[in-house]
Amino acid sequence: MSIRVTQRELRDINTEFxxxxxxxxxxxxxxxxxxxxxxxxxxxxQMMTAVQEGLSSGKRIVDEELDKLLNNIVxxxxxxxxx
Numbered sequence: 001m002s003i004r005v006t007q008r009e010l011r012d013i014n015t016e017f018x019x020x021x022x023x024x025x026x027x028x029x030x031x032x033x034x035x036x037x038x039x040x041x042x043x044x045x046q047m048m049t050a051v052q053e054g055l056s057s058g059k060r061i062v063d064e065e066l067d068k069l070l071n072n073i074v075x076x077x078x079x080x081x082x083x
Contacts, residue, residue: 002004018035018066019055025073026051032080 029048033040040048051069054061063067 015060015066016062018063018070019061022051022061022066022070022073023055025070026055029073029076038080040073040076041079044076 026048032038051072052070054065
């Protein structure tokens, strides 16, 4: 890797890793929901849709939005473990 990596490039790399982490968590959650034949309540379903739309938009997801979408997944997992 070049020594001349800018702060902007490092932020972009970090954002991409965060997006990939979000995608992985989303896929794992979808797998768990399907394999356990779970039904999501309406708020959880809306959060899943928001995550899916964020990932499939093809646009760069700003860090704050990535954090929000990852928190959606955490919230859904918490709801599923309580039920």
